[in-house]
Amino acid sequence: MKILAVDNEPAVVDILSRSLTPLGHDVLTASNGREAIQVLEREGDTQVVLTDWVMPEMDGIALCRWIREHAQTHYTYVILLTGEAGDRRVVQALEAGADEFIRKPFDLQELNMRMRTAERILSLETRHLVLFALARLAESRDPETGSHLERMREVARLIALELRNHPELRADMTPAFVETVYETTPLHDIGKVGIPDYILLKPGRLSDAEFEVMKTHTTIGSETLNATVEKYPGADYLRIARDIVLTHHERYDGSGYPNGLRGDEIPLCGRIAAIADVYDALTSKRVYKDVVSHDLARSILESGRNKHFDPRMVDAFLAREEEISATHQRFAEAPSPQGPASEP
Numbered sequence: 001m002k003i004l005a006v007d008n009e010p011a012v013v014d015i016l017s018r019s020l021t022p023l024g025h026d027v028l029t030a031s032n033g034r035e036a037i038q039v040l041e042r043e044g045d046t047q048v049v050l051t052d053w054v055m056p057e058m059d060g061i062a063l064c065r066w067i068r069e070h071a072q073t074h075y076t077y078v079i080l081l082t083g084e085a086g087d088r089r090v091v092q093a094l095e096a097g098a099d100e101f102i103r104k105p106f107d108l109q110e111l112n113m114r115m116r117t118a119e120r121i122l123s124l125e126t127r128h129l130v131l132f133a134l135a136r137l138a139e140s141r142d143p144e145t146g147s148h149l150e151r152m153r154e155v156a157r158l159i160a161l162e163l164r165n166h167p168e169l170r171a172d173m174t175p176a177f178v179e180t181v182y183e184t185t186p187l188h189d190i191g192k193v194g195i196p197d198y199i200l201l202k203p204g205r206l207s208d209a210e211f212e213v214m215k216t217h218t219t220i221g222s223e224t225l226n227a228t229v230e231k232y233p234g235a236d237y238l239r240i241a242r243d244i245v246l247t248h249h250e251r252y253d254g255s256g257y258p259n260g261l262r263g264d265e266i267p268l269c270g271r272i273a274a275i276a277d278v279y280d281a282l283t284s285k286r287v288y289k290d291v292v293s294h295d296l297a298r299s300i301l302e303s304g305r306n307k308h309f310d311p312r313m314v315d316a317f318l319a320r321e322e323e324i325s326a327t328h329q330r331f332a333e334a335p336s337p338q339g340p341a342s343e344p
Contacts, residue, residue, distance in 0.1 A: 001119060002026045002043065006036045006051035006063065007081065012104075016050060019108050020115065033058025037066060046076060048118050052104075053082040053093075061096045068097035075179075077118040081106065147331040148280060149186040154327045156276040157182040162316035163272075169312065172268060177240075184241035185273050188248045191221025215249070218258045222246035243267040248274050251308045263310075271310045275301060275317055278308070283328055294325045 003025050005016040010031075017027045028043060030036040032055045040046055049067060051060040058066075064078050079100040080093050093101065099121075100114050160181050164173040192200055195217055199210045206214060225242040229235065247261060247270030254262035266274075282297040292300070298321060305311045317324065 001047045001115075001122070002028065002045055003048040003050060003115075004028045004030060004036060004039055004043075004046050006030045006033065006049065006055070006060070008032055008052065008055045012052065012081070016111075019111060023112070023115065025115070032056055033060065033063035033066070036063055040067070040076075045074070047074070047122055048077045048079065048115070050079045050081060050102075053080055061092060064093070064096040064098050075122065077122055079114055079118070148284065151284075151328055151331045152188070152273075152276050152280045153182050153185040154331070155279060155324050156185040156272050158320045158323050158327065159272050159276060159313060159316045162320045163312065165319075166312055166316070169268070176236075177269075180237045180240050181244075181269050181272055184237060184244055184269070185276065187221070187225075187241050188244050188273050188277060189217060189221070190245060191217035191219065191224070194220040215257045218246050218249055240267075240269050244269050244273045246270070248277055250274065252310050253307045255307075266310075271313050275309050275313045278304075279317070279324070280328070294321075294328070 003020055005013050005020075005027055006029070007013050007016070008031050013029045013031070017029060020027050028039050028046065030039050033051070034057045036049065036051065037058075040049075049063070051063055053060040060080050060082075064080070067076050067078060077100075078098050079102055080098045081102050081104050082089070082093075083104040090101070100117070102110060102114060157178065160173060160178040163169045164178075166173075195214060199206065199213050202210070222242050222245045225238060225245060229238045229242055244267075246258070247266050250256035250259065250261045250266045250270060251274075252263060252266070252271070254260050279297055279301060282292040282300060283294060285291045298318070301309065301314055301317060305314045
């Protein structure tokens with residue numbers, strides 16, 4: 001694992017580095033929270049942060065809060081090193097998002113045990129890798145631009161994060177839900193593996209009959225995932241993935257497919273995925289359409305309020321549109337020479 005050790009006492013940092021490096025870990029170091037942030041921004045795949053509580057410039061609690069507020073694509077396991085105890089400090093640390101405590105001076109055997117715990121928990125992220133690999137499999141048959149999945153899931157995450165501020169939806173937008181939406185949104189078109197090539201790869205608009213076949217990608221994918229959900233009913237991430245696959249083409253006014261769901265009948269994850277998918281489709285080059293500017297795409301999404309989209313999703317998009325536009329530019333790429341068939 002890549003571990004960042006943060007302490008203003010060089011001797012402590014040296015002990016941590018010399019203890020963890022022989023175990024196969026890549027140990028980075030920093031002397032305070034501000035320096036740690038610079039390292040984290042430079043080394044985006046840092047998995048564990050071991051940080052002292054009391055430090056100059058920025059303490060461990062402030063660093064922990066920053067990590068939780070700025071985490072992008074993976075979970076960072078945070079262990080606080082502290083020489084003090086007490087219920088009040090424990091609550092303060094947990095509220096900031098700490099995962100573990102180690103009392104100073106620490107025991108090396110305990111340190112190794114904490115690292116093994118961190119490894120077990122972080123191994124759950126392999127779920128994320130498998131899900132994205134499945135999404136890539138579906139995309140391999142659908143020659144849209146290669147960054148579509150990255151853009152769409154980033155936009156979905158930003159919208160979900162903004163919905164934490166909505167009084168009606170705040171309770172639903174737990175950190176686990178936001179992360180799962182991020183993980184599973186790339187699976188939205190996995191059912192296209194079951195669509196015949198003459199339809200999926202058609203370089204132009206589909207006939208009405210062909211479009212009826214294309215629409216079945218929602219049910220093909222959801223039925224496949226639902227079989228796994230029934231076998232593992234406790235796997236919430238599979239249920240959310242199934243719901244996104246099935247409902248990302250439903251419309252808020254009931255005019256979508258496959259089931260014509262209306263309003264809150266559409267799962268929240270499906271409503272988030274719908275606006276993220278449409279925005280990326282509008283602002284991406286395809287053989288059958290030119291790129292639409294961000295401003296025009298925003299106007300189209302606004303015109304879809306209460307029709308195509310849940311108005312709360314539109315409001316969340318507008319609140320985060322600068323970040324969304326920047327995300328799209330960050331994952332921008334050259335146009336693909338081919339593109340999937342368009343809807344009639």
